[in-house]
Every structure is written in C-alpha cells, then in structure tokens.
Amino acid sequence: MSLDYRRYLDETALPLMWCPGCGDGTILKALLEAFASLGLERERVVVVTGIGCWGKADDYIRTNAIHGTHGRALAVATGVKAYRPDLTVVALMGDGDCATIGGNHFIHAARRNIGITAVVSNNLNYGMTGGQFSGTTPAGSKTSTSPYGHAEDGFDLCRLADAAGANFVARTTAYHYRQMVRLIKEALLEPGFAMVEVASPCPTYYGRLNRQGSAREMWRSLKDRARSVGEEGGEARTGVAPGQRPDEEPRSKPADVIVTGVLVRRTRPDFAARYSDVCRRAMKEGGGEAQLDAR
Amino acid sequence: MQGNEAVLEGALAAGARFYAGYPITPSSEIAELASRRLPALGGVFIQMEDEIGSMAALVGASLAGAKAFTATSGPGFSLMQENIGLAVMLETPCVVIDVMRSGPSTGLATKPAQADVMQARWGTHGDHPAVALVPASVSECFWLTVAAFNLAERMRTPVFVLSDEILGHMRERAELPDADEVEVWERPRPSGDPEGYHPYRPGPDGVPPLASFGGPYVFHATSSMHDERGVSANDAATAGATIARLEAKVENLRHLLPSPEVVRSGPWSEVSGGDRSGGRVGAGKRSRGPARVLLVAFGSSARSARQVMLDHTDMDLTLFRPRTLWPFPEDELRALVHDHDVVVVVEMNRGQLVREVERVVGGGRPVVSAAKSDGEIITPGEIWDSLVEPVSGGISREPGLSPLP
Numbered sequence: 139m140s141l142d143y144r145r146y147l148d149e150t151a152l153p154l155m156w157c158p159g160c161g162d163g164t165i166l167k168a169l170l171e172a173f174a175s176l177g178l179e180r181e182r183v184v185v186v187t188g189i190g191c192w193g194k195a196d197d198y199i200r201t202n203a204i205h206g207t208h209g210r211a212l213a214v215a216t217g218v219k220a221y222r223p224d225l226t227v228v229a230l231m232g233d234g235d236c237a238t239i240g241g242n243h244f245i246h247a248a249r250r251n252i253g254i255t256a257v258v259s260n261n262l263n264y265g266m267t268g269g270q271f272s273g274t275t276p277a278g279s280k281t282s283t284s285p286y287g288h289a290e291d292g293f294d295l296c297r298l299a300d301a302a303g304a305n306f307v308a309r310t311t312a313y314h315y316r317q318m319v320r321l322i323k324e325a326l327l328e329p330g331f332a333m334v335e336v337a338s339p340c341p342t343y344y345g346r347l348n349r350q351g352s353a354r355e356m357w358r359s360l361k362d363r364a365r366s367v368g369e370e371g372g373e374a375r376t377g378v379a380p381g382q383r384p385d386e387e388p389r390s391k392p393a394d395v396i397v398t399g400v401l402v403r404r405t406r407p408d409f410a411a412r413y414s415d416v417c418r419r420a421m422k423e424g425g426g427e428a429q430l431d432a433r
Numbered sequence: 434m435q436g437n438e439a440v441l442e443g444a445l446a447a448g449a450r451f452y453a454g455y456p457i458t459p460s461s462e463i464a465e466l467a468s469r470r471l472p473a474l475g476g477v478f479i480q481m482e483d484e485i486g487s488m489a490a491l492v493g494a495s496l497a498g499a500k501a502f503t504a505t506s507g508p509g510f511s512l513m514q515e516n517i518g519l520a521v522m523l524e525t526p527c528v529v530i531d532v533m534r535s536g537p538s539t540g541l542a543t544k545p546a547q548a549d550v551m552q553a554r555w556g557t558h559g560d561h562p563a564v565a566l567v568p569a570s571v572s573e574c575f576w577l578t579v580a581a582f583n584l585a586e587r588m589r590t591p592v593f594v595l596s597d598e599i600l601g602h603m604r605e606r607a608e609l610p611d612a613d614e615v616e617v618w619e620r621p622r623p624s625g626d627p628e629g630y631h632p633y634r635p636g637p638d639g640v641p642p643l644a645s646f647g648g649p650y651v652f653h654a655t656s657s658m659h660d661e662r663g664v665s666a667n668d669a670a671t672a673g674a675t676i677a678r679l680e681a682k683v684e685n686l687r688h689l690l691p692s693p694e695v696v697r698s699g700p701w702s703e704v705s706g707g708d709r710s711g712g713r714v715g716a717g718k719r720s721r722g723p724a725r726v727l728l729v730a731f732g733s734s735a736r737s738a739r740q741v742m743l744d745h746t747d748m749d750l751t752l753f754r755p756r757t758l759w760p761f762p763e764d765e766l767r768a769l770v771h772d773h774d775v776v777v778v779v780e781m782n783r784g785q786l787v788r789e790v791e792r793v794v795g796g797g798r799p800v801v802s803a804a805k806s807d808g809e810i811i812t813p814g815e816i817w818d819s820l821v822e823p824v825s826g827g828i829s830r831e832p833g834l835s836p837l838p
Contacts, residue, residue: 217493
C-alpha cells in the first residue's frame, strides 16, 4: 500500500465526520488508493455524490466533485459523462441514494451502460437521518421506522444491476480492503457501467437496533460471512443479498452469507461508443437539415 | 415555421450542444428536432428516464462545459424543480423551455395555459432568483431562446422560456438570421493560477467565473451551503451572504434582460420595440377619451390583447407586454401607470400575474383581472367583454368599473 492516495485526499477537511466503526472511511481510502494505483490525474476525474453519510465523501476528495441532490448522483454523472466521455466519472451513493430514491436512475444508467463507476456503500439503512429503513433493508429488520420489524424485502443491488445490463458488477465488504481496491480499480477501467457494492457496517443505528453487537463485532461478522466467487466472472451470478443465505427463500430474513467478488462481466458496447456511431450516421445523412426543410 | 422549431433553432444558434429531456406534449417537437440536429453538430442528445434526471444531467453537462437545455411542460416542469434548485445553488448556466399546458396534474394535455407563472418564480424551494422570458411570436421564440442562453451564461443561473401550446404549435412567418448575426455570450471564465481558483468567488457584478471539468481548474460544487471555495460551510454569515448574492447578481444585471414592448392605439398610437432589438418604454402622447386602459399581457394572450386594440382603434388602449416575466419589469410598468385610469391584466390562468401587477401598481389605479382558465385561448372578444363588463369570463377585482363607451 502506497501513500500516493493522499494527493487525492483533502487533509484540511479531516477528521472524518463518520461515526466510529462506520465503513465509509475505509471505502474512501480504497477509492483514493484505486485512483493512485491507476495514476489518475485529479483534473480528469469527476466524483459525483448524492445525499447521506457516504454522500459526504466528496468533502474529503481533491478531484473535481459535485455534491448533488438525494438520489440524483447518477443522473448528474450521466450529464458529465455524456458530454465528456474522456473523463473518469465516479458516483458515490449509499443504499438510500442508489437503491431507493434513485433506483430509477440506477437501472437506467446500467441499461444505458454509460461509463460511470458507481461505488455503493450499503449499510442497510439511512444513517444520516437516524436509521430509517431503505430499499436494501432485509425483512424483519428493526429500524427507526420499522420498530416491530420491517415488512418488506430489500433489493439485491448486484442482481438489479445485472438484470439492468451493467457491464461490471462486483461486491465486497468494508472489511476486505485489498479486494475492495482491486474491484474499484477494475471498475474504473471498465468502459461501460460498473458497480461495486460494499457491504458496510452501521453500528450506530442498524447494528444497535438489530443487536449485532459492537462495531468490532460487526466488522468481524463481515469478515466471517464473506464468500468469494472468485474473480473469473463470466456467467457467475450473484445469488444472494448481503444479509441473506444462498439456500433460503428469497430475501426473507437477515442471514449469513455475503457473496463477494466479480459477479458480472460483460463486453457490451458502452453508451459513448454507441452514441459516436449515432453521430457518424447523423453527419453522413446531413444532420437532418433535409428532412427539416421538407416539413 | 412552428414556435417549437424556432426554439430549437434559437438554442442551436446560441451554441447549445447538450439536450437532456423527457417527452411531453406540447413540447416534444423540440426534443425530436434536438435528436435530429445535435448529433451532426457533435452535440449530445440524451433522453433521460424522467424530468428529474433530465434536469440533473443538465447540471452535470453544464459544469463539464456544455451549453445545456431541456424542454418540457407543466407536469415535467414540476419534476424539474428539485434540480432547478441544484442549478441555482451550483450557479450552473442552463435553459429550460416550458411549453405551458392546462393543469393541474395531467389536466388538458393538448390545450394551452399560462398557469406556470408562479411555478417559474417559486417552484423550487428556498430563497432564489428566477429569470423567465416570455415570447409572443414564433420569431420571438427564436430570439428569446438565444437571450435565455446568453443570460444563463452571463448570470450563471438557470433561465426559463415560458412558451405555451399555442405558440409552440403555431406556424407563422419568421425570418431567422445567419449565424454570424446572432450575438452569443459565454460564461465568465477563470484566468490565472489554477491553485487559486475559487468557483464561488464573485466577480464585480456578483457572478463568479466558471471553469469546466477536464480543464486545468479542479473545482468542487456542492448543493450544501458553501463558501467561495465550494466547500461546505454552515455559518450564518456565509449562508446569508450567499443567499443574498444569488439574487443580487440577477438584479445587478437586470439591464441585460429583454425589455417590455409598449404599444399604444388610436390616431396617437406609437409602437415601440421590435422582436429583435427589445422594446423601449416610449413616452407616447397624452391621449383623449373617457377611459385610458393599460392592458398588461404576455405570450399568446398578448396577441389577443393586441387584436382588441386593432378592433377598437378609437379607444385609448395601451398594451404593456413583458418579454421578461421574472424578474418582473416593475419600473417600466410603474412609469406607464400614472397616465392610465385602469390596468387590465390578461392571462390564461386564474389570475397569477395580476397579483404582481397589483403589487407594482400599489393601489394607485384599479387593477382588473381578465383571466381565463379552461384550456381555451382567451379571445379578443372576451378581453373586450372584461373591459365593458368585468364579471364576464374574468375574476373581477374591481366590480365598480363602469362600462366603456
């Protein structure tokens, strides 16, 4: 591990605002280390965040950045990437941003296969607003808005990204730092849409309300529950959500296994490649001037 | 040529190279034409998953250096309000064309209205400036779209063009200029050491220079309250100054806004202002006659109001037609009020602009609302009726207005 990541870190903004035991600081470091190991120029990176705990990550990042509105990080990032496909565009979202209020933008960014790297910190609840349930909260979970147990199932984000057509889908946990750096690096190199889901502990709310023990125990649990599918990708499928056993009924209750690694790898042409074909055809056909005059 | 086509031509002439939108009647022709024209110009057309995402994409593309725009109608304009606020806060130039239709909700999807007057002013939450231009002809659809881009760039703020279903789909003769005849403004750009660049440090008129992503200037833009560096800041002094500056920069540049057209009827008539130059408030001759009526009307309603003047040339009628609705041209209106007996505000809604006119007139003259909201155009006959009998078709705020001869 080199210290090169610090040139992307705004040390004047330290200390980090996240709670002790949160995974976000570790994910931030992994992201910046991935930048460093790829030698990305700060001028050529645009980080877009939404709202929430992980949505504050841009405060510590010295690349170009937009801190936008809740759930819209991918839509803002789409504007940047569509106009400047040569830039590296990264969207940082929590499970609220990505899977809940911004779910529509998420599936369409994946379908469009636009070259954005989404790094999703999934802690199964809304930390910033006090631990309410989100679109990934497993059924039965207690949160500050499901005090008797959650009546709904949560999304499996990787399956969702896969079904929507993302070229690269991977999962890791905040504990698995080296795997996380490796997966984010690979995602950054993917021309199409890439998503890395990071299972991350929220000891302040989700962990406390669901009696998952101390922060240390939650981190230990991430380590113990992770099962890597290997890095070959191809036809591998995700199977299970972060809080779910592979053999149980779909998404019924919080459980043990977190399947990690590269879960989907495709070579579908990305939006920029397809759109430049559109431009070539338009130029060949005279840009619609003829049709316009005929109206 | 159609109004919606003229809007698209205006956008291209102003240098627009990014369109993100979602189809909606009666604005869809603008998206269709953008999808046909932009790719050949090396520009980007992207149809987003909804209007929320469309507006968000404009913000991203504009910060990456694009002149960016979208077109919609009332229901989509509602969805855009969230990220219109983002564009205001990030001081991102962009243009939103709202081809107004009758609401509320889905309402009368194919029928006209002018009921987004207040949505354009106050649709997004928080204190914020609003700039809205209102064309009344196909030719003005072109020129005011050019002006909208120029103002958005110059002021670093979103600018609206409020068209309506009538204008959008109406065909009339419009002569478009050659490209070199169109004056195009660019956003203020930073110079000097990239390390010293502060994306929210205001220039002399309150507008900070704006870099583009991918160039030498690395910058941070946040929807949270921020200081000059674009770094989150919660203190009251920074917040108060930032919120005040967002409005002040528009006020400082008010002289750049398209001015109202003033038309006087009768043998003493004087027409001031053309589509291209922007009108000047003329000091027409003092008139004779029993009641001197000042008609205030914008957009397609102003065409009906103009027809009233043509039909009744013996009457002392003056038309005050704002080309800029927000900020409202209050000094120009105030200058006219004193030599009129009554002010009549014509609009296709239940009476929105009339409240602003009442505020400006300030009780010195009676203000009558000739308002109509049923999805049909307000006709010259109905405007006339509202003059002679205030209760017919409009909401009367002055029931004692005596009939005109």
